Structures are given as structure tokens and as C-alpha cells.
Amino acid sequence: MTTVPPHLEERAPMTTTVRSTTPTSPTPVRQIVPPEERYATELAFLAAYDAGPRPPAWRLTPRAVVTFVMGSDGRALKLPEGVDVPEGVPGRLVVEGKFVGDRALVERCVVTLAGERGLLLVGEPGTAKSMLSELLSTAVCGTSGLVVQGTAGTTEDQLKYGWNYALLLAQGPSRQALVASPVLTAMSRGGIARVEEVTRCLPEVQDALVSLLSERRIAVPELAGTDDALAHAAPGFNLIATANLRDKGVSEMSAALKRRFNFETVGPIPDLDAETALVRSQARASVERAGAPFQVDDAVLEALVTAFRDLREGRSAEGWEVERPSTVMSTAEAVSVAGALALAAAYFPGDRDVLGLLPGHLLGVVRKDDPADAARLRGYWDGPVRRRAEQGSATWRTLWDLRTVLEG
Ligand SMILES: Nc1ncnc2c1ncn2[C@@H]1O[C@H](COP(=O)(O)OP(=O)(O)O)[C@@H](O)[C@H]1O
Ligand SMILES: [Mg+2]
Numbered sequence: 001m002t003t004v005p006p007h008l009e010e011r012a013p014m015t016t017t018v019r020s021t022t023p024t025s026p027t028p029v030r031q032i033v034p035p036e037e038r039y040a041t042e043l044a045f046l047a048a049y050d051a052g053p054r055p056p057a058w059r060l061t062p063r064a065v066v067t068f069v070m071g072s073d074g075r076a077l078k079l080p081e082g083v084d085v086p087e088g089v090p091g092r093l094v095v096e097g098k099f100v101g102d103r104a105l106v107e108r109c110v111v112t113l114a115g116e117r118g119l120l121l122v123g124e125p126g127t128a129k130s131m132l133s134e135l136l137s138t139a140v141c142g143t144s145g146l147v148v149q150g151t152a153g154t155t156e157d158q159l160k161y162g163w164n165y166a167l168l169l170a171q172g173p174s175r176q177a178l179v180a181s182p183v184l185t186a187m188s189r190g191g192i193a194r195v196e197e198v199t200r201c202l203p204e205v206q207d208a209l210v211s212l213l214s215e216r217r218i219a220v221p222e223l224a225g226t227d228d229a230l231a232h233a234a235p236g237f238n239l240i241a242t243a244n245l246r247d248k249g250v251s252e253m254s255a256a257l258k259r260r261f262n263f264e265t266v267g268p269i270p271d272l273d274a275e276t277a278l279v280r281s282q283a284r285a286s287v288e289r290a291g292a293p294f295q296v297d298d299a300v301l302e303a304l305v306t307a308f309r310d311l312r313e314g315r316s317a318e319g320w321e322v323e324r325p326s327t328v329m330s331t332a333e334a335v336s337v338a339g340a341l342a343l344a345a346a347y348f349p350g351d352r353d354v355l356g357l358l359p360g361h362l363l364g365v366v367r368k369d370d371p372a373d374a375a376r377l378r379g380y381w382d383g384p385v386r387r388r389a390e391q392g393s394a395t396w397r398t399l400w401d402l403r404t405v406l407e408g
Helices: 040-049 062-070 103-114 129-141 165-171 182-189 208-215 255-259 272-289 298-313 331-347 354-366 372-390 394-401 403-407
Strands: 076-078 092-094 118-123 147-149 161-163 178-180 192-196 217-219 230-232 238-244 261-265
Touching: 040 062, 040 092, 040 129, 062 103, 062 129, 103 118, 103 129, 103 261, 118 129, 129 192, 129 238, 147 182, 161 165, 178 182, 182 192, 182 217, 182 230, 208 217, 208 238, 208 255, 255 261, 272 298, 272 331, 298 331, 298 354, 298 372, 298 394, 331 354, 354 372, 354 394, 354 403, 372 394, 372 403
Parallel strands: 118 238, 118 261, 147 192, 192 238
Antiparallel strands: 076 092, 161 178, 217 230
């Protein structure tokens, strides 16, 4: 390694001076660790914990997949006597709850994946469809990484295969020159492929999935006459797609494609306490990842989640009418607002009460789609917020006093 004299180092171009601060560390620091790594211990534990029969190529039993997604309700599971404990796997483990919602929904998803049809998760944005699909694919086949993001620009190649043009020109079509899509890779490994936002793809591109899901193979006409002309799906292959109800594309999917999927609708979290607990733990995790302490009062979090739920449902917790904004008041948005409040509390400690930041953040969330939503938020303030303040709640009194923030 060459050393740069200090006086030159400052002015040297970035590309030559970028060095890792910890050159001996083999693992680069990442913003997001994929679930297969983040939960590696849980996955290894559950594989040893439940040795029952599993569908072909599955890493875990269907029941253990559900436990991985839903958690063990705070109970420590104990490995049965006499099982070979893999290295680094504890004998007892509490499995963290990850998806907050209906266990029966998750069970149906798991059963679908063991069968012949694909799984389509539909719902409003921010209801953890993507998260659920990552968790399911991780538990079933050990990776969440075989994913295609659906957009208006997604091509059939991205769902099937493309070519390495340098090799194609040099050698002609061959197995080596073929670039497998994540879907083709999942087929050959017998794993789960994910297609995010499938309804954003053009209909003719979506329909590439029809033959793939029914015949469970991809034809490669360029390799006709060779053993590689047909890529068959290995046992265990399946597909999880997600679709956003706000995109209004689900009804336009072809009947043929719809028939290849079992639809499951993922809804918002029904229970206030469960949603508040989730928002707290995710906001806590995000500031702790940034190395800062989490200092947001429960009263602030509860007010935040209550406001999101009232606006989402069009009715307050007390049953008062609320005019719903057209924008989606999702749990995912609530998590990010709570994270922002927590970062403000951590980096500007003592400047002001973080509760005072809540109206501005809510305004930011509702104003995204329709300017008229700001007026609806003011309506919420003039109704439920004011009534709660009048009933003597200190938190809502503070929020009511901040109404001018919403005038902007
Ligand atoms: N029911 C839920 N259980 C757990 N996390 C949730 C739930 N609903 C929303 N979230 C939070 O929202 C985030 C974003 O969800 P995401 O999977 O991107 O939603 P979608 O794909 O439905 O738009 C999740 O990572 C999680 O922090
Ligand atoms: Mg998503």
C-alpha cells in the first residue's frame, strides 16, 4: 500500500484516497442488514427446534416459518433433548415478533407457498407487504434477495433472462452467456422469488409470469437443440408478489394471471397498543443504529399513533367523525415520523419538547398528495384535538396550542 504524504492527501482525488477506517474488518458496515443475516441465529435455531416434515427444499417446517414471522410471544423456546445443536446456536431462544398482525393470515400465506400457486399480497402502502414477503422467503429458502422491483419500465428479460452481450458476441448463445433473472435463479435453486409492485409492470410483462407459474419452466429459444433450451423449476420454487391498492392496477391484472395467485390482503394494524409498541420499537431501533439514545415519551408516541389512526379510519378513538385525508396514513409513515422525533430529541436535546414537532411532521405527511389535506388536518385539530384538550389532557392541550403551525 502506498502512503500519501499528509499535505497531498487532502487534495488527492477521492478515488485514490478512500480507505476503510478499519482495514482489517472483512464486513462492510451497511445501513440495512438483510433478514437472512440479521436473524441467522433464529433461523438456525428454528431449523433444529422443529425437525418435522417440510415441503421439498424448505429450510423450516411450515409451523416454524409462522413462528419466525410472528415470534414466540416472548416465550423462550427450548431445543428438544438429543438434537444436534449447530455451533453458535443457543439451547433456548425467544423468537422476536416481526410482523404485527393476524397469525391466520400468515398461516394461509405459508400454506400457499407450499402449494402450486403463487402468493399475492395486496394492500395499502406501508402495511408491511414487502416486509412480510422478505420474511417469508427468508424463512422458506434462506434468502430474501431474489427480487425484481416492478415498475412501468420492467421488461420481460428482467423476469426471465437476459444476455451477457460480450460473451454472446464472442461465443454465440450458450448457458454461460445467459444472465438469469432472480426468478430464473429461484426456479433453478427451488427457492422463492419476489416480485415487488407487480401491477406497476405493463400487462404484457406481467403475463410473462403466467406461463412461468403454470408450466414451471422457462423456454430459452436461443438455446434450442441444447439441454439448456428449457429451464425447469426445481421443487420448492414459488413466487411472492406484492401489489399496492393505491395503484389501482390489481383489477386490471389479466384473469389468467390472477388465477395463478392466491390473494391475501394485508390490512393496517387493528389495535392501538400493538401499533404504538411497534412504532416505539422501530423508532428506538433506528436511533440506536445511529448510535443515539432513544428519548421519546410514551405520551408523545401514543398521541402520534392516535392521530395517524384517527385520520386513517375517518373516526376518532372516541367515535367522533374525522374527515379523512386522501393520503395514506400508514404505520410505515408513523414509524418514520417517530424516528424523526427521536433523532431530534437525540441531537437537539433540551432545545424544545419533541411533542412540539409533531404537528409539523403530520402536516408534512398529509400534504404529500393533495393540498386540500392540510385543511382536513386543521379540521382534525378543530375537532378531536380541541375536544381532548378541553377534556383536560395535557398532551392534547399542548398540541391544540400549536394549531398555528398548521396554518402555513
Ligand atoms: N403490521 C406490521 N408489522 C410490522 N411492521 C409494520 C407493520 N405495518 C407497517 N410496518 C412497518 O412499516 C414498514 C414498511 O413496510 P413495507 O413492507 O415497506 O410496506 P408495504 O410494502 O406494504 O408498502 C415496515 O418495515 C415496518 O417498519
Ligand atoms: Mg412494498
